[in-house]
Amino acid sequence: MITRRIQYEIAGNVVGPFLTSLDKWRKKLRPKKKGPKKEHPFGPPLESVNRLKDIMTRYYFQGRYADGAVPVAWVTSGFPVEIFRPLGFWTVYPENHAAICSVQRVVPELSDVVEKEGYARDLCGYARADIGSVMTGKTPVGRLPKPDLLACCTNICQTVLYWYRALAEHFKIPLVLIDTPYVYGEAPEHHRQYVKDQLLELLEVAQKITGKTIEPEALAEVTRKANIGSKLWGRCLDASKNKPAPWTGFDEFFHMAPIVSLRGSDECNDYYRGLAEELEDRVKRGVGGLKKETHRLMWDNLPIWFNVRGMSDLLAQNGFNFVCTTYTNAWYEAGKVIDERDPMGSAAKAYTHIILNEDLPKRLSLMKRLAREYDVVGAVLHSDRSCKPYSIGQYDLKDRLQAEANIRVMVLEADHADPRAFSAEQADNRLTAFMESFA
Amino acid sequence: MRKAYIEEQKSRHGRKAVVVLPVHYPREILTAMNVLAVELWGPPGPPRGPEAGRLQTYVCAVVRNALAFIASGGADVADGALFPHTCDSVQGLATLAPDFGGWKKPAFRFIHPKGPLRASSRAFIRAEMVALAQSLATLGVAPPTDDALRDAIRLHREIDALKLRLADRRAYLPVNDADYYRVLRRGEFLWPTDHLNELRDIERKLLDTPAQKGIPIFITGYVPEPMSIFDVVAEAGAYVAGDDYAAVGRRVNSRTELDLSDPWAALVDLYDSASPCPTHSAEQAPRLAHLDAIMQRCGARGVIIHEQKFCEPQLFDVPALRRHFGAHGIPQLYLEGELESDFSGQARTRIEAFIETLSSPRSAA
Ligand code: SF4
Ligand code: SF4
Numbered sequence: 086m087i088t089r090r091i092q093y094e095i096a097g098n099v100v101g102p103f104l105t106s107l108d109k110w111r112k113k114l115r116p117k118k119k120g121p122k123k124e125h126p127f128g129p130p131l132e133s134v135n136r137l138k139d140i141m142t143r144y145y146f147q148g149r150y151a152d153g154a155v156p157v158a159w160v161t162s163g164f165p166v167e168i169f170r171p172l173g174f175w176t177v178y179p180e181n182h183a184a185i186c187s188v189q190r191v192v193p194e195l196s197d198v199v200e201k202e203g204y205a206r207d208l209c210g211y212a213r214a215d216i217g218s219v220m221t222g223k224t225p226v227g228r229l230p231k232p233d234l235l236a237c238c239t240n241i242c243q244t245v246l247y248w249y250r251a252l253a254e255h256f257k258i259p260l261v262l263i264d265t266p267y268v269y270g271e272a273p274e275h276h277r278q279y280v281k282d283q284l285l286e287l288l289e290v291a292q293k294i295t296g297k298t299i300e301p302e303a304l305a306e307v308t309r310k311a312n313i314g315s316k317l318w319g320r321c322l323d324a325s326k327n328k329p330a331p332w333t334g335f336d337e338f339f340h341m342a343p344i345v346s347l348r349g350s351d352e353c354n355d356y357y358r359g360l361a362e363e364l365e366d367r368v369k370r371g372v373g374g375l376k377k378e379t380h381r382l383m384w385d386n387l388p389i390w391f392n393v394r395g396m397s398d399l400l401a402q403n404g405f406n407f408v409c410t411t412y413t414n415a416w417y418e419a420g421k422v423i424d425e426r427d428p429m430g431s432a433a434k435a436y437t438h439i440i441l442n443e444d445l446p447k448r449l450s451l452m453k454r455l456a457r458e459y460d461v462v463g464a465v466l467h468s469d470r471s472c473k474p475y476s477i478g479q480y481d482l483k484d485r486l487q488a489e490a491n492i493r494v495m496v497l498e499a500d501h502a503d504p505r506a507f508s509a510e511q512a513d514n515r516l517t518a519f520m521e522s523f524a
Numbered sequence: 525m526r527k528a529y530i531e532e533q534k535s536r537h538g539r540k541a542v543v544v545l546p547v548h549y550p551r552e553i554l555t556a557m558n559v560l561a562v563e564l565w566g567p568p569g570p571p572r573g574p575e576a577g578r579l580q581t582y583v584c585a586v587v588r589n590a591l592a593f594i595a596s597g598g599a600d601v602a603d604g605a606l607f608p609h610t611c612d613s614v615q616g617l618a619t620l621a622p623d624f625g626g627w628k629k630p631a632f633r634f635i636h637p638k639g640p641l642r643a644s645s646r647a648f649i650r651a652e653m654v655a656l657a658q659s660l661a662t663l664g665v666a667p668p669t670d671d672a673l674r675d676a677i678r679l680h681r682e683i684d685a686l687k688l689r690l691a692d693r694r695a696y697l698p699v700n701d702a703d704y705y706r707v708l709r710r711g712e713f714l715w716p717t718d719h720l721n722e723l724r725d726i727e728r729k730l731l732d733t734p735a736q737k738g739i740p741i742f743i744t745g746y747v748p749e750p751m752s753i754f755d756v757v758a759e760a761g762a763y764v765a766g767d768d769y770a771a772v773g774r775r776v777n778s779r780t781e782l783d784l785s786d787p788w789a790a791l792v793d794l795y796d797s798a799s800p801c802p803t804h805s806a807e808q809a810p811r812l813a814h815l816d817a818i819m820q821r822c823g824a825r826g827v828i829i830h831e832q833k834f835c836e837p838q839l840f841d842v843p844a845l846r847r848h849f850g851a852h853g854i855p856q857l858y859l860e861g862e863l864e865s866d867f868s869g870q871a872r873t874r875i876e877a878f879i880e881t882l883s884s885p886r887s888a889a
Contacts, residue, residue, distance in 0.1 A: 106594050205860075207582065207834050239638060242860050243612050246638055246838035254808055254844065264645065266635045275651035279637075282644035401847035444619035470582045473836070475617030480578050481624040500581075 097147035097251075123135040124276035126401040127371045131332060133340070140356055141342050145226040151175035152230035156295050157233040159252065162345050163240040165263065165432045167311050167361045167423070168288055170349045172295045177229055178250075182291045183211035187390035187502040188220065189225040195502060209503025210471040212248035219255055220260035223228070225497040232258060236287075240442040241264040242474040261290050269444045272437055280433035292354050299513035302436035305425040308432070315420020316346045322417055324364035326409040327472045328458055329373030329380070331364045334407025335397040336374060344416045364389055377403030378522055383455055385411045386467035386475045392509060400511055409459040411452060415440045418451075419494050445478045447479050456490040462523065465491040465516070470500045495519045526562065526713050530601050533715060535558050540663045543602040543648070544630070545590060545617065546747070547610050547770050547803050550636050550791050553657050555716055556676035561604060563712035564590050566770055567866040568749040572596055575626055579617075584834040585863035586747070587613040595626035602629070603663050606656075609635040610838050612802045623682035632659050638805040641796045650792050654848070659737035673787035677794070679716050686723045687776045690730075694765055695824065699726060701754035701764045707774055709748075734812070740765030740884050742819045745830030745859075746838055746846065748840040750866045751829070760879035766822035768815055769830075774799045802837040808844045815845075826855040826882045828875070833862045855882055 151157050158169055166176055186192050192210055195217025200206055202220070204213055220222045221284035235258060237249040246262065253260040263283050264277040292298055321340070324331050332340075340360060347353035352418045367373075382400075384407040389396065400406070440448060456464065464486060466479045483494045497515060502507035533539045541560040554561045566589040573596030593599060605627055607618035624629035634656050637645035659668045668676070683787040687708065690697065697704065707726055711719040740761040748769050750753070757764060767773040779797040780869040784790050800806035800814050819827065827849055831838050842858070849856045859871060867875070 201841075203858075205833075205839045205842070208836060212840075213597055241637065243805070244836050244840075245616075247802070247836060250805065250808065251840060251843075262639045264638045266648075267609065267618075267633075269619060269633055273655065275634075275648060275655065278645055279648035279651075282647065282851065283642075286642060286644055444623060446619070446623050468580055472578075472610040473583060475832075476580055477583060477613065478582075478620050478624065481620065485624070523597045 087277075088509050089150065089153035090155070093147060093150040094099050096150045098142060101146040103189070107228055124319050126376055126398075127333075127402075128329075128331075128367075128376055131336065131360070131363060133363050136356060136359060137342065138338060140347070140352060144346060148175060148226075148230050149228040150230070150497070152233075156234070157230045157232045158234045159249075160236040161238050161241060161245045161249070163289075163419070163436060164236050164238040165284060165436050167304065167307045167349050167428065167432060168284065168291055168299070168388060169236070170307040171299050172297050172402055174234075174291070174295070175230060176346070177232065178214075179215040180211050180227060181342060181346050182218070182224065182226065183214040183502060184390050185225055186214040188393070190504060191223070191225060191490035191506055192391070192502045195223065206503075208471075208503075209242075209244045209248070210506075212244060212503060216251055216255075219252065223395060225358065228509035232256060234258060234291070235260040236263075237261070237266060238263040238436060240436050240439040242441060242472070244474075248445040259290070259294075261287050263287060263436065265439075266363050267440055267442055267444070267446070268433065275432050277430075277437065281429055284429050284432060285287060304428045307349040308423050308428040309348060310351065310354055311420055312423050312425065313356060314344055314348055314350075314353045315417055315423075317354060317361055319417035319421060320361040321357060322409065322414060323366055324361070327368045328381075328460070329371070329375065329378035329409040330406055331367035331372060332338060332415070333397060333401070334382075334384050334410045335388070335393050336465065337410060337413040338390075338393060343411050343419070348416075348420070373406075375401050375404060377404050377405045379462045380463065380520070381406055383407065383409050383411070383452065383459065383461045383464040384467065385426055385452065385479070386399075387412055387472060389467065389507065389512075390498045390501055391504045391506065392512070394466055395509060396516070399516060400520070407465075407519055408461060409455045411440060411448075411455065414451075426432060429467045441474050445482065448461050448478070449482055449489075451524045452482065453490045456486070456492055461492060463495075463519070465519070466494060467501070468494045468496050468498045470498070471502055492520070493522060525684070527601050529713065530560065530562060537715075540604070540665055540741045542604045542606050542660070542663075543594065543599040544606045545608060545610065545614050546586060547608065548636060548658065548775070548795075548798070548801065549606060549608045550653050550795070551669060551716075552673065552676040552680050552791060553653060554660065555664045555679065556672040557657065557660055558658060559663070559665060560715055561606075561713070562599075564593065564599065565712070566749065566863045567593055567598075567749045568863040571596055578620070578626075579787055582834055583613050583616075584790045584832050586832060586835075587617050588875035589863055591617060591621055591626055594621060604630040604632055604660075606632045606634060609633065611835070612838075613834075626800075629660060630659075632656060636795070636804065640807065641792075646796075647794055649795055650788055653788060653791055670787050674784045676716075677782070677784060677787060677790055679720070681777075681782065683711070683716060683720050683723065684778070685777045685780075686720065686727060688778055690723065690727060691766060691773065691776070692821065693730055694763075695736045695740070696731045697726070698729055698731055700758055702751065702758070705748055705751065705754055705764075705772065712771070736763045736765070738825075739879060740822055740824045741826050741828060741879070741882065742766045742768070742815075742824035743828045744815060744823060745770070745828070746832045746835060746861065747863075748830070749861065749863050750829070750865050756867060756872050756875045757879065760876040761883060762879045765824050766798070766818045768818060770801060770803065773818075774801055786811040804843045805837070808841060811841065812844065812848045816852075826857070826878065828857045828859060830859045830861070833860050
């Protein structure tokens, strides 16, 4: 345990930072490509990208040594992790890891393994990738620490519960659940009470596992930081209300990693403070995410992780920029509600009122508000084969948005994780036709 | 036929009718409030009306067909619709149809907690049941008195007890699967006393000696659609000795002791002792033990796993089921459907071939 703890500390504080600086040096020393520079439609790259890489590399690198050194919890993206932080848990986000698997295009390989075990290809690609990674030990991040606890919250979907239950069977470890009743209209009192009661139950379990007690001040402090982090993230998103937007929606997808994985930490907040300042500075100087932003769009649903590059190139070449997305916005909306003065009560409210846990009229009004505030002319609704909760209702949302927000809307059939459920050619053709409709 | 029955229930008994989406809901509350529950499992076959197109084709046929059906007026005879918190797809339908069109009458939701009951979820489900009764009262019916609720619980306990007796003595019942399951499934829309009478009629047919001569098999799955599955099984020389269909056997509660002094607490106890179901997100180990127990009781020689395509709750359990049956040397057949009106030739052949292997001496051993 002590040796493991030393390894873990060295990994996080010495080797991790060393590796990231080594990588930077290597890049600097690499001979510059000769010949004329290739023209591209994007604005100058964000400087924060390097810091993002540092943070996430160190996070995953130190994580390799976390098990045996500190308690490890695998958690869903919408889980109230504030409770875990003061207890010293290392948290792993299988969804974030699965997104990396998708970017690296290893989902089909991992999925093949689980499909042979009987998991249907129709199930969420994140779940298939993650279970496949657990079964094979293959991961693009080197190694994921084994969990002591699985923690899942149904505020994004019920799939996570089935997925985590499979993990619990595999690892033979406890699974804690925060079951958040779906909100139709307003959440009645007994729904809020239920979530709050579960948070108290969670507190007990987490304390039992670690043998530590959470001091109320410590919980309030993490809550305060998570609230600040969410607001900083919101500040970054808000920067795109300016014209031109200082970054693209595709940038947002990648820069959301710390608010998902490190919410409630100083590291997360420092990062977003820097990013917000950089974006605001770009706004002042009129520097855009695209060299020439002609059309502003909204994106709905998860990104098509394995094709972000291809799509962003195609859109950017034509001056189209996703200046807001319902997905990245989710981490702003919820986090700003949590309040250090009532960590449990406010968390119950915040984590219940998540876009995916609210009815379609709420979703429509959010989209209309985003469309208005970001002044978009159109929207692309990604109909994500892997994610039913996010996709159900999109055909109606399309019609309503067109009529009520007066914007042009298309539904794009794809998948967020598995390239086998996606035709790049067809998607490009549809997007091109959509862009042409603005001519 | 259902429509005529519902109309008769309304006019003759002054009942309200509520169309109910799958799977679990406290039916006793509806009974106690004189509300007829009419369940909607699809219906099977191609979607009835164009509105299924409002949902992606990767959403299960149960939900797509339900939207098409209610949006085309198929359920207009009902006074309201109840959407239990079964899965992400029913949950989506529960806002899509009432909020964006397709269902104009009152919509009720029943959110049941997931996972094993804890102190928090016990308190929650009780409050949710009370809230359901209050919202059903908006139909113009009185909220249930404790006595009415006790009577309803007793009535449904009697039905379940009778179903269990029939299931236990399935081999002694000289009724083929198609007819037997038709009667069981009529409980999806009959008033409980009518259903009980039909079950009693069947019980009277029980013999002292085995009446089923075929190979006993067990089916676990979602809903027995197409119903011709029973004919195909019978023609191949087998019979369904036990089932764990979410629509049928799984909803029969075997709890015998129940304290009715507080009927709401009794309903919570009933929920707690329901058969393990993936839509409650039951843990896999108790579910597998439960299936083993049924299989042993009914002496099944093989198992058919019969699922709906795109059904996340059920499909996530399939690997565990297959591993488990495989490890115990139990022959198994996996079938996946989309509420077709009938089986394809290929599916029929697979069922027939499977049953043929069960009749071979090796698998019988
Ligand atoms: S992608 Fe959708 S279905 Fe998959 S885990 Fe996320 S919210 Fe759930
Ligand atoms: S078949 Fe499965 S996904 Fe469809 S409604 Fe039933 S439980 Fe939900």
